[in-house]
Amino acid sequence: MRRSTLATAGLLIFAATLGSAAIAKGRVATPVAAPAASVTTVDNFRLVTAAGRSEDLYRYSDAKAVVIVMHAVGSPQVRAMAPKLRALQEAYEPKGVKVLMLNSTAKDSREAVLAETKALGLGAVPVMMDDNLLVGDQLGATRVSEVFVIDPKSWKTVYHGALADGAKGDVAARALDALIAGQPVTTASVPASGAAISFPDRLSAAKARFATISYAKEIVPILEEKCVACHQQGGIAPFAFDSYEKVKGFSPMIRETIRTDRMPPWDVDPKVGHFKNDKSLTPAEIKTLVRWIEAGRAARRRTRPSG
Ligand code: HEC
Structure with a gap:
């Protein structure tokens, strides 16, 4: 009973925020429930991907970096970023970076996720299904298309926000370059423009x-x-x-x-x-x-x- 009420509230909020996605870019900020705390360390988790495979974060402890991108079916921002994201995956996976997406909508079906990612040319990026919304919440995610760059040495998020920015350029890629070179990441965050993700538990x-x-x-x-x-x-x-x-x-x-x-x-x-x-x-x-x-x-x- 309690749970279904929460879930319904979540869907309603989600539907409401979809409507305001168009204005979320820059000018009018849609209110986003703040994450539980400012997250620095990402705790381990295991999730099943849309393709039915199991992914756990700490498996990538030897990677140079782990990139997690917030996903939702039908997101115009995910569609817009797809070519750049694919290019990033192709350029950086050979350098030891793991690229994953995380669907914390609790409503997209695996079939819909698979069909859309394939159509967008993102078939090689696993989409982890965060059905209980625990992982996106702990990560501190707020928007679809938000990118998290995680350093496996500390499991801390060293960059979060947009994949690229009109003024600042390829911010996420620069964070990866810095991590690979063992240098400090200079830009820690640039606001992402996707629709707000609702985490009813917040x-x-x-x-x-x-x-x-x-x-x-x-x-x-x-x-x-x-x-x-x-x-x-x-x-x-x-x-x-x-x-x-x-x-x-x-x-x-x-x-x-x-x-x-x-x-x-x-x-x-x-x-x-x-x-x-x-x-x-x-x-x-x-x-x-x-x-x-x-x-x-x-x-x-x-x-x-x-x-
Ligand atoms: C079928 C038997 C079984 C059941 C049911 C079971 N456990 Fe365990 N659990 C084990 C065994 C055996 C170990 C030690 C070996 C291992 O880690 O696999 C263990 C270890 C653990 C540990 C120690 C950490 C770790 O990784 O080893 C925790 C915590 C734990 N269980 C929690 C739980 C909780 C919570 C539940 C119920 C939700 C549960 N277990 C149900 C058999 C079980």
Whole structure:
């Protein structure tokens, strides 16, 4: 119930922002919900691409750079940037740069994504489907066509914004040149012009709700159903989830295993088939667990004495 309400609100906001995409360029800025915090480090994640392959960010730890471009089907900005993006991929992948796109619309079908990227000549750029909207949110994405250049040495975003800019030229490519040469990136950001992407979880009502997720009533039932078969005394997992303190203590690791889709160990693409005894987490469970952990972390930050 709660989730579908949020999702509907998200779609409505998304539809509303599509209408204002034309004016988003330069003159009138459409309001964009601010990312949770100014993101510097991109946490690991695993997502399935539109082509059904699995991508995880930290697999590219040996790359010179990882480029992630925010995608949406029907975006005029993605269409306009396609030739330049393709040229960038062709020029920089041989130099050790990985180029990916990220679809955080929660509405585009894989078929539509594949058909359009192929038509735009972007068939060689994998589009990761961020169905739970967790990855685009953590990345700090705000607009379709926004480019993130990530340094795998630190997993920090060293550049974000437009691929190229009328006045400043090929800003993203210059950031890549700098990274490859081991030099500092001089331009950290140039505003992108695509339609605003809505992340309903960034709204204050959603954040207030995450802060009240109940350990006993919401977290424990999920752990009991999906985890404790293995994570119990004498179970096959190396530790038991049998107290609040333990679960709290393991929570950063739990968040990581969920975002990278490693736990519960069930490697089936949910779009491909549905199996009996499927212990994988539902989207609502993923969100509840991850947001509960993140809300706890934020609360600790707030209460930490300053200075
Ligand atoms: C089928 C058995 C099984 C289930 C179900 C399961 N786990 Fe695990 N888990 C393991 C095993 C085995 C390990 C240790 C070896 C490994 O990492 O694969 C582990 C390790 C972990 C770790 C340690 C980090 C790591 O990468 O090794 C975390 C955190 C974790 N599990 C969380 C969870 C959560 C949360 C759930 C439920 C949503 C869950 N597990 C469900 C078997 C399971």
